[in-house]
Amino acid sequence: MAANSGNTDYGVGVQTDIDPGSQADTAVLTIAHISDLHFNGTEHNNRRVRAVLDYINERSSGIDVLLVTGDIADSGHPSQYEEATKTLWSPLPMLICPGNHDARDEFGFGLLGKHSHDDPLNRAQLIAGALFISVDSSVRGQPYGHLSDHTLAWMEAQIDAQPTTTPVFLSFHHPPVRLRMPFMDHIRMADNEGLEQLVANHPNIAAMFCGHAHTGAVTTFAGRPLCLAPGVASTLNLPFEGTEVINPTQPPGLAFHTYADGRLISHFRSVVVPQS
Numbered sequence: 703m704a705a706n707s708g709n710t711d712y713g714v715g716v717q718t719d720i721d722p723g724s725q726a727d728t729a730v731l732t733i734a735h736i737s738d739l740h741f742n743g744t745e746h747n748n749r750r751v752r753a754v755l756d757y758i759n760e761r762s763s764g765i766d767v768l769l770v771t772g773d774i775a776d777s778g779h780p781s782q783y784e785e786a787t788k789t790l791w792s793p794l795p796m797l798i799c800p801g802n803h804d805a806r807d808e809f810g811f812g813l814l815g816k817h818s819h820d821d822p823l824n825r826a827q828l829i830a831g832a833l834f835i836s837v838d839s840s841v842r843g844q845p846y847g848h849l850s851d852h853t854l855a856w857m858e859a860q861i862d863a864q865p866t867t868t869p870v871f872l873s874f875h876h877p878p879v880r881l882r883m884p885f886m887d888h889i890r891m892a893d894n895e896g897l898e899q900l901v902a903n904h905p906n907i908a909a910m911f912c913g914h915a916h917t918g919a920v921t922t923f924a925g926r927p928l929c930l931a932p933g934v935a936s937t938l939n940l941p942f943e944g945t946e947v948i949n950p951t952q953p954p955g956l957a958f959h960t961y962a963d964g965r966l967i968s969h970f971r972s973v974v975v976p977q978s
């Protein structure tokens with residue numbers, strides 16, 4: 703027990719002794735993470751996106767970066783990227799990757815202002831002393847994902863250009879592991895040997911972030927944390943939750959990942975959606 707402690711009532715009848723000074727000297731990196739926005743021209747989806755963005759943006763002073771791990775549009779139509787451009791705003795540095803519902807050319811032109819020429823839309827940025835790498839796992843015309851040799855080589859070059867002490871966070875759309883969600887598992891990221899080797903070769907890769915499965919989840923890949931953001935547009939059922947693919951009872955959600963002392967801690971939030 704800390705010598706200089708104060709009692710805090712957490713509202714559940716538990717009194718906990720805390721020494722505020724004991725945790726004040728560690729730098730903490732905080733990552734906001736959302737996924738699967740599926741802009742489709744409906745107020746239903748747009749309102750859910752606005753709700754999670756408002757929740758994050760109102761707290762941006764305590765956050766270092768916003769990651770958006772794909773399926774920005776529902777069907778890749780240019781109008782959906784126009785909607786995203788108007789809605790998807792944050793004062794935070796933001797890294798966005800495409801998902802299987804996105805169209806690479808329309809995504810690149812609509813959100814990044816450039817023609818992809820069918821090249822993967824990859825990006826790396828140093829933020830708060832860490833290297834964030836956001837890569838394109840989409841495959842044209844296919845729901846499953848894949849990281850090309852070109853993308854893997856580019857990732858390796860980005861990591862190798864930094865000191866080995868720099869924490870690295872990878873983000874992409876498709877989970878590279880089975881989640882025991884049959885509908886999603888057969889369209890996960892395929893052929894992961896290259897990514898597995900990349901992670902094995904770089905101990906400073908601290909964690910990976912993805913989406914696609916519309917479920918907040920935490921597991922590991924190649925021995926490192928792999929965290930999925932909840933779906934903003936919808937949540938998908940686990941096999942025992944229901945026979946329908948989509949669970950209509952669930953609100954939109956987001957993840958806050960904190961990183962300090964070499965440890966990643968993921969917190970999940972559901973957000974109430976205003977109805978007017």
Ligand SMILES: [Fe+2]
Pocket residue numbers: 738740773801803914915916
């Ligand atoms: Fe999605």
